[in-house]
Amino acid sequence: MNKIYNRKYIPEIIKLSSYFPVVGIIGARQVGKTTIVKMLMHKLSKPLHYLDLESPSDYHKLQNPELYLSALNDKCVVIDEIQTKPELFPVLRSLIDKNNGESCQFIITGSATPDLLLQSTETLAGRIAYVDIHPFSIDELPGFISPEHHWFWGGFPKALFAPDDLLAAKWIENFIKTYIERDLRLLGLSAEPLFLRRFWTMLAHMNGNIVNYSTLSSSLGIAVNTVKRYIDFFEHAFLIHRLYSFSSNIKKRLVKSPKLFISDTGILHNLLGIKSLDELYGHPALGNSWEAYCINQILSTVREKYTASFFRTHDGSECDLVLSKGNVPCYSIEIKFSETPKLTRGNLFAFSTIKAKKNYIVVMKDERYPIKDNNEVVGIKNFIEELINQNQPTI
Structure with a gap:
C-alpha cells in the first residue's frame, strides 16, 4: 500500500x-x-x-x-x-x-x-x-528525501517516491509520452506526438532563458503566432511557466520578453537526456536547472502572495527573481550554484536599482551569512522557511 x-x-x-x-x-x-x-x-x-x-x-x-x-x-x-x-x-x-x-x-x-x-x-x-496544486515542494519533503534527490527527480509523487532510480526514470518517460500522445489532445491541442515531443524538448533547452519566439518559429517551421499559441497551451496545462520582466521607471532599457521555465526539474532533466545527478553536475544546463528548481520552489511557496518577475537590462545587469507586493519590491534574489557565491557588478547594479527591502543570494547549502553591501547568502531551504514564516496563512 x-x-x-x-x-x-x-x-x-x-x-x-x-x-x-x-x-x-x-x-x-x-x-x-x-x-x-x-x-x-x-x-x-x-x-x-x-x-x-x-x-x-x-x-x-x-x-x-x-x-x-x-x-x-x-x-x-x-x-x-x-x-x-x-x-x-x-x-x-x-x-x-x-x-x-x-x-x-x-x-x-x-x-x-x-x-x-x-x-x-x-x-x-x-x-x-x-x-x-504544484508538485511536492521542498517544504513538504519527508525527512528521508534529500533536496538533491528532489532537485534531480522533481516533485511528482510517483517519481519522487519511486523505490529506485530506474522506476523514477521510467515513470517520467511514461508521463511525457502520455501527455504528448493523449492528454494534450484531450485538453484541445491537436498536433502530432513527434512534433509535440520536439517542441517540448526545445522548450527544455530554452529553460531559464529569454523566450525567443522567432528562433522557435524558424527551427520548427511554423508561424510565430502558432509558437505563442502552443506555449500558451503548455503553460495552461502546467507544463511550463513564464516569468515576466520587472516593471520600473528607470532609464536603463530593460529586457521585456519573458523567461521560460519547465515547471518540474525531473521532467526537465528527462527532456535534456540527463540520466543521473552526477551527469547533471557536469552538464552545461546545471546552472539553469538549479535556477529553475529554486524558482519553482519559491513560486510554489509564495503563490498569489507576491508578484514574481526578473530584472535584466540590455547591457547584462540582472537579478534572477524579484518578489513584490503591489509596486513595492520586497525581495531581490540572485540564484547561484556555487559554494563561494559572488555578486557581479551587474547583480549589484540590479540590486541597487530595484531597491528591494532584502537582497539575497540563494544557494543549495543550508547556511546563512551576510556579505558586502547589506546582501545575504541563504540556502534555498532556509529562504523557503523565511517566506513561510513571513506569510503564515490566517486559517
Whole structure:
C-alpha cells in the first residue's frame, strides 16, 4: 500500500469550502489532486461523494447530471477531471443557485487552468475558488528525501517516491509520452506526438532563458503566432511557466520578453537526456536547472502572495527573481550554484536599482551569512522557511 504524505494545501481547501459553493483543485496530471481529495475525507462539513470522470461507470452516471446530482444535496460531490465533461458547468451553476449558494456543494479537479476551462470561469463566476496544486515542494519533503534527490527527480509523487532510480526514470518517460500522445489532445491541442515531443524538448533547452519566439518559429517551421499559441497551451496545462520582466521607471532599457521555465526539474532533466545527478553536475544546463528548481520552489511557496518577475537590462545587469507586493519590491534574489557565491557588478547594479527591502543570494547549502553591501547568502531551504514564516496563512 502506498504511503500518503501530507500536502500543504489541505487547510486552504477546507477554509475555502466553508465559504464557497465550489472549490476547484487544478494542476498537472499525476500531481496529487485525487490524493488531496481523499485526504479531505471527514475534514469537511459534509461527507464526500466521489465521481471520477475517467471511469466509464462514473461518466455514465452523469448522463442526466441534474437528476443524479440533485439526489446528493446532503453531500459534497467531488467531480474528478471535470475538463472531460465541460457541459456540467451550467448544471452545477443551476444546482448551486437552487441551494441559495450554500457552501461546500462541490469540489472539482482539473488538469488545466481556469483560462483553459473557460466555461468554468464564465459559468461559475462568484461561486468558485481555485487552488493551484504544484508538485511536492521542498517544504513538504519527508525527512528521508534529500533536496538533491528532489532537485534531480522533481516533485511528482510517483517519481519522487519511486523505490529506485530506474522506476523514477521510467515513470517520467511514461508521463511525457502520455501527455504528448493523449492528454494534450484531450485538453484541445491537436498536433502530432513527434512534433509535440520536439517542441517540448526545445522548450527544455530554452529553460531559464529569454523566450525567443522567432528562433522557435524558424527551427520548427511554423508561424510565430502558432509558437505563442502552443506555449500558451503548455503553460495552461502546467507544463511550463513564464516569468515576466520587472516593471520600473528607470532609464536603463530593460529586457521585456519573458523567461521560460519547465515547471518540474525531473521532467526537465528527462527532456535534456540527463540520466543521473552526477551527469547533471557536469552538464552545461546545471546552472539553469538549479535556477529553475529554486524558482519553482519559491513560486510554489509564495503563490498569489507576491508578484514574481526578473530584472535584466540590455547591457547584462540582472537579478534572477524579484518578489513584490503591489509596486513595492520586497525581495531581490540572485540564484547561484556555487559554494563561494559572488555578486557581479551587474547583480549589484540590479540590486541597487530595484531597491528591494532584502537582497539575497540563494544557494543549495543550508547556511546563512551576510556579505558586502547589506546582501545575504541563504540556502534555498532556509529562504523557503523565511517566506513561510513571513506569510503564515490566517486559517
